[in-house]
Amino acid sequence: MDSYDAGSLPSDDNVNAYSFCLDLTHDWFLKRGAMIAYYGDARFDPLSALSSASAFVAARFSSPVYAQEWVVVSGAGKVVVADRGHDVNSFDLDAGNLTVRAGNLLAFDTSLELKQSIVPGFLTLLGTGTFIASSNGPVIFVEPPFRADPEALLGWADCPSPSQHFDAAWMAASITGMLTGVFGRASGEERQYDFTGSGTVLLQSSEQTRDDPALLRVLTEQTQVLSPTQAAELAGILQARAARA
Amino acid sequence: MGAFEQVNSKVVRCPISPQSAVLSRRGAMLGYTGDVRFRPVHGQGTGLGGAVGAVMASESAPTMVAEGSGSVLYGHRGLHLTVLDLRGEGLVVEADRLLAHSAGLQTGVQFLGQGGLRNVVRGAVTGQGLFTTSISGTGSVALLSHGGAFPLTVSPGEPVGVDPQAYVAHTGAVQVDLSAKVGWREAVGRGSGEAFQLKLTGSGTVYVQASEQKL
Amino acid sequence: MPYGRLMAVLHASGRVLHADLQGDAIRAASGSMVAYTGQIEFVHAGVGGGEGLKAALKRKATGESVSLMQCRGTGRVYLAQNAADVTVVDLTADTLVVESDALLAVSPGLRLDVRFAGLRGATSGQGLATTTVAGDGQVAILSDGPLIGLSVSPGSPVTVDPDAYVASTGQTTPTLVSGVSWRSLVGGGSGEPFSLRFDGTGLVLIQPAER
Numbered sequence: 001m002d003s004y005d006a007g008s009l010p011s012d013d014n015v016n017a018y019s020f021c022l023d024l025t026h027d028w029f030l031k032r033g034a035m036i037a038y039y040g041d042a043r044f045d046p047l048s049a050l051s052s053a054s055a056f057v058a059a060r061f062s063s064p065v066y067a068q069e070w071v072v073v074s075g076a077g078k079v080v081v082a083d084r085g086h087d088v089n090s091f092d093l094d095a096g097n098l099t100v101r102a103g104n105l106l107a108f109d110t111s112l113e114l115k116q117s118i119v120p121g122f123l124t125l126l127g128t129g130t131f132i133a134s135s136n137g138p139v140i141f142v143e144p145p146f147r148a149d150p151e152a153l154l155g156w157a158d159c160p161s162p163s164q165h166f167d168a169a170w171m172a173a174s175i176t177g178m179l180t181g182v183f184g185r186a187s188g189e190e191r192q193y194d195f196t197g198s199g200t201v202l203l204q205s206s207e208q209t210r211d212d213p214a215l216l217r218v219l220t221e222q223t224q225v226l227s228p229t230q231a232a233e234l235a236g237i238l239q240a241r242a243a244r245a
Numbered sequence: 246m247g248a249f250e251q252v253n254s255k256v257v258r259c260p261i262s263p264q265s266a267v268l269s270r271r272g273a274m275l276g277y278t279g280d281v282r283f284r285p286v287h288g289q290g291t292g293l294g295g296a297v298g299a300v301m302a303s304e305s306a307p308t309m310v311a312e313g314s315g316s317v318l319y320g321h322r323g324l325h326l327t328v329l330d331l332r333g334e335g336l337v338v339e340a341d342r343l344l345a346h347s348a349g350l351q352t353g354v355q356f357l358g359q360g361g362l363r364n365v366v367r368g369a370v371t372g373q374g375l376f377t378t379s380i381s382g383t384g385s386v387a388l389l390s391h392g393g394a395f396p397l398t399v400s401p402g403e404p405v406g407v408d409p410q411a412y413v414a415h416t417g418a419v420q421v422d423l424s425a426k427v428g429w430r431e432a433v434g435r436g437s438g439e440a441f442q443l444k445l446t447g448s449g450t451v452y453v454q455a456s457e458q459k460l
Numbered sequence: 461m462p463y464g465r466l467m468a469v470l471h472a473s474g475r476v477l478h479a480d481l482q483g484d485a486i487r488a489a490s491g492s493m494v495a496y497t498g499q500i501e502f503v504h505a506g507v508g509g510g511e512g513l514k515a516a517l518k519r520k521a522t523g524e525s526v527s528l529m530q531c532r533g534t535g536r537v538y539l540a541q542n543a544a545d546v547t548v549v550d551l552t553a554d555t556l557v558v559e560s561d562a563l564l565a566v567s568p569g570l571r572l573d574v575r576f577a578g579l580r581g582a583t584s585g586q587g588l589a590t591t592t593v594a595g596d597g598q599v600a601i602l603s604d605g606p607l608i609g610l611s612v613s614p615g616s617p618v619t620v621d622p623d624a625y626v627a628s629t630g631q632t633t634p635t636l637v638s639g640v641s642w643r644s645l646v647g648g649g650s651g652e653p654f655s656l657r658f659d660g661t662g663l664v665l666i667q668p669a670e671r
Contacts (some may be wrong), residue, residue, distance in 0.1 A: 001547045003609030003663060006616050018605040018668035033297060034626035037610055037666055039617075082624065085605040085669030136323040137255035145278065152275035152320070189274055189283045189309060203276055205255035206323035325543075359645040392475045392543020397495055404497070411494035411540070453495045455475035 006039035009078045012130060015092070019082040020106075020132050021088060027074040030081065031060060034106040040077015047072065050139040052194040056191050063116045065125060065217045066102060066146045072110065081106050083134035083210070090132050099124045100155035100202075103210035119161060119220065121215045138203020142197060148194035153209040159199025249345070249385035251328045256320040257387045259345060261311050265384075269319055269345035271307040279315015286310050310348060310410020319345050324460065325393040325411070327452060328385050338388055338414035341460045347384025355379040357410045388414055392455035398410075399445045407443040410457045470567060470598045472546040475566055477539045477600045485532035487566035487572075488539050488600075498535015512650040539565055542594035544602040545667075549629070552596055558627035567597040601627055603667035610664045617659045623670035628650075630662020 001015070009015065011023040022028050023080045024042060035044075061067055073079060082088060083106055091098060093112065102123045108114070109129030117124045125131055135154050144159055156162070167190050167231045195201050223231060247260030255374065259267045261281050280458060286308040311317050320326070321344055329336065337355060346352075355377050380386060394413045397405050415421070422444045446452050465507045471478050476494070479486050487505050505528040517570070531537045540546070546564060549556060560574060573592040593599050601607065603626050612632050619637060626633075638652045658664050 001549070001607045001665070003611055003613040005613070006618075009610075015608055016606050016668065024425040031669065035621060036668065036670065037608075037618055037620040037664075039610075039619075059666050080608070080666075080668075082605070082668035088668070117525070131311075137320065140252055140275075140318065142276065142278070146276055147278075148276040149274055152318075171324060189271065189285075192276070201276075201543065201548070203318065205253055207272065207275060207320065207322050208322050379485065394537075395476055397497070397538075405495055406497070407495045407498075408493060424668065451495075454543070455494065457491060457494060457540070458542060458545040 005089065006078060007113055009024045009039070009080070011078070014088065014119070015080060017086055017087055017138075020088045022073070022079045022107060022132075022174050023081065024073065024075050024077050027057065028079075028107050029070050029073055029110060030079070030113070031105065031108045032069050032071060032072045035083040036079055036084060038080045040071055041075045042077050042079055042147075043075040045069045046112060057110050060110060062069035063114055066118065066123065068212045070164040072182050081132060086134040086210075087138050087205075088132060088134050089139055089219055091129055092128050092130050093125060095128050096157065097124055097126045097129075098157040099154060099161070101153065101212075102214060103208065103212035104133045104135060104154060104204075105131065106113060106134055116218070119160070134210070135202075136208050136210075140203040142201045142203060144195040144197055144201060146195050146201050148195065148203060148206065149189075149207050150191065150193050150202060151203075151209050152203050153193055154202040154204045156195060156202060157200045159195055159197045159201070162193035162195050165194040166190065167192070173217055190215050206240065247347075247385075248330055249328050249347075249387055251326065252318065253448070254325050254393065255323055256318055257345065258318055259311070259328055259387075260316050262314050263312075266312045266348040267287070267317065267345055267391060268308060268348050269307045269311050269317075270321060270343065271323045273319045273344055274309075274311070275318040275320050277311075277315055277317040281311055281315040281317055281366055283314045284310050284312065288346075291406065293377045300396055319387065321389055324389045324391060325454075327390060327394045328389045329416075330384075331380065331386060332383050333381070334416055335457045336414060337377050338386070339412065340376055342379045342413055343378060343436050344387040344389050346380065346386040350380050350382040350384040350386070353379045358363065384442055385386050387460055388452070390454035390456075391453070391458050391460065394452040396450045396452055398449075399451055400448050401446075404444055404446040407445060407451060407453055408457055409441050409443050410459050411453050412443055413448055413452040415445065415451040417447065418446040419445050419449040419451065421445055434439050463555065465587055470548045470565060470600050471502045472548045472600060475543050475545055477538055477546045477548070478536055479530065479531065479581045480536050481533055481540070483534055484568055485530050486537075486567055487528045487530055487564050488530045488537075489541060489563060492539045492541045492564060493529075493531070493537060495538040496535060498533060499539050500533035501529055503530045503542075504528075506664060510559065512611045517547045524671070539600070541602055544604055545606050546599050547603065547665075548596075549599045549601060549665075551593065551599060555627055556593045556599055556629050558591050558593065559597070559625070560591045560602060562602045562626050563591050563593075564600040566593060566599050570595045570597040572663050582602075586599075595620075601665070603665075604669035604671070606668050607626045607667060612658045612660055612662050612664060614659075614661065617657050618664055619655050619657045620664060620666050621670060622654065622656050624666045624668070625656055625664070626667050627665040628658065628662055629665075630660065632658045632660040632662040632664065634658050 009021045014156045101119045108131035111129040113126045247265045250258045498503045571594045635657045
């Protein structure tokens with residue numbers, strides 16, 4: 001077993017494969033619940049409570065749907081973050097951009113800017129700095145062209161946002177495949193995210209995703225594009241699905 | 246022949262070619278490159294695609310086949326993988342633990358345990374995982390386990406006792422007996438009534454997982 | 461062969477513990493045996509002292525498994541639980557306080573004392589048990605992910621999430637910490653409303669996962 005004190009804990013580096021130590025020499029955005037231990041005088045402020053002097057920091061977090069799940073940590077000391085025993089990795093962006101599954105993002109430099117991706121449940125980080133993300137099993141890096149199970153997808157960098165690929169043969173061969181068009185995911189083989197162009201695709205080692213409580217809010221927001229009649233129709237479909245579940 | 250390549254503890258990369266298709270648990274594909282087509286398999290034969298296997302091991306997962314040319318990444322629920330390359334030696338594996346295998350391998354259903362029909366039936370009722378798939382031929386197999394599987398050598402005079410819930414698979418000329426044993430309840434600590442153990446004798450290797458949780 | 465004279469040695473490798481027995485006995489969590497070789501008997505061994513009967517009743521009430529078995533004989537026994545990581549801690553005239561459900565096995569000669577409620581229980585009111593292990597020997601501890609030791613010294617306390625806390629050694633005093641800043645971190649939903657601050661001198665063991 002490895003033992004540490006405030007001085008010997010790594011500075012902005014992994015403690016082991018499943019935890020990471022943030023050094024409060026600079027401020028971090030931190031997801032609620034990700035902190036498992038800290039030394040020193042750490043301050044945790046909700047984004048809404050930041051004084052006007054720090055408002056420019058909060059302004060870099062451009063996703064009101066997710067803001068309530070995040071705080072800014074500042075002060076002096078070291079903060080250890082983890083995510084239910086999942087693998088934890090840090091990623092350095094240098095004037096770059098990377099889109100990551102919101103449920104897996106644990107912390108990021110306040111120097112980075114955050115925006116909501118057009119793909120529901122994903123967030124895009126822009127600029128220069130470090131962010132920390134968890135994954136179920138180690139991260140696998142692949143290059144396009146590549147088709148990913150949407151559930152196994154952790155994120156992507158530099159390449160265009162994915163399009164959806166439907167496997168016609170699968171749909172034809174599988175009766176459940178015919179239903180998935182209406183009722184959503186069956187097993188993942190009937191629908192993939194198709195990546196093209198140049199860049200990097202990040203996969204986690206499992207098709208099991210982390211719960212993302214904000215995803216419902218994101219999708220609800222998106223239904224604004226529906227007419228009242230369409231919205232009522234969607235309500236009917238969802239009710240039928242809930243009744244079968 | 247495309248041997249499976251273990252990417253990390255939880256993911257395997259399987260090459261697909263016109264000569265080597267891969268059978269897998271449905272829903273376990275994480276991503277792929279190349280011209281690969283997936284097709285659900287509905288119960289012909291035995292093993293992963295087997296109607297017999299599916300009925301026997303009632304919780305057995307539905308199956309699909311990957312054909313064409315390219316490579317596919319497989320993983321399932323973050324469970325650990327053990328990849329074995331078979332060259333004629335037989336493998337017996339609990340049916341639910343098969344993630345993927347070369348389509349060229351022959352599979353069949355086997356009852357695990359020689360404790361007589363009464364024990365087999367009792368075991369089935371208590372869910373002690375008696376229905377296994379036996380695999381023979383040449384090719385690769387990827388097995389699922391909770392927390393990783395470790396090999397234990399079985400040799401004459403050195404039998405191994407295993408918690409049926411922790412049993413994953415075995416190779417070689419090994420006889421498996423299912424028996425109820427006094428004191429076993431303390432060791433495995435589940436349910437009421439008799440507790441079972443697997444006693445493996447002969448010579449070969451048994452794979453045991455680091456957990457008493459069935460998949 | 462006199463029992464208890466020979467030391468059973470605990471070896472952890474990742475998520476599996478094995479103990480080589482030469483006629484002696486270890487105590488381990490009931491149900492944790494996954495395989496064995498040789499001649500080994502498994503016998504119920506209570507909850508490990510302390511508030512024995514009360515502990516057993518409480519265990520039934522909470523559905524928590526804190527009962528122990530004795531593994532005695534000659535051979536090797538393999539122990540594991542829920543694919544949790546296993547760490548062996550050597551105690552030399554020291555005391556280890558561990559959440560009872562994280563205790564996998566102890567070598568002979570150690571004294572065990574079970575109490576309610578554990579530190580997690582204190583913050584959440586879940587009524588969990590804590591086991592105090594004292595003496596000279598080895599303790600095998602379960603954790604979700606590898607254990608991390610955080611040392612505590614005068615002037616340098618450590619604050620931990622009660623959901624990640626597993627055990628502590630030495631002379632440390634836990635205090636429940638609340639406060640506006642802390643509450644903003646855990647939010648209104650899930651998670652503990654308190655954090656645990658350890659002062660004194662010793663080591664606090666945490667796992668990289670919240671239960």
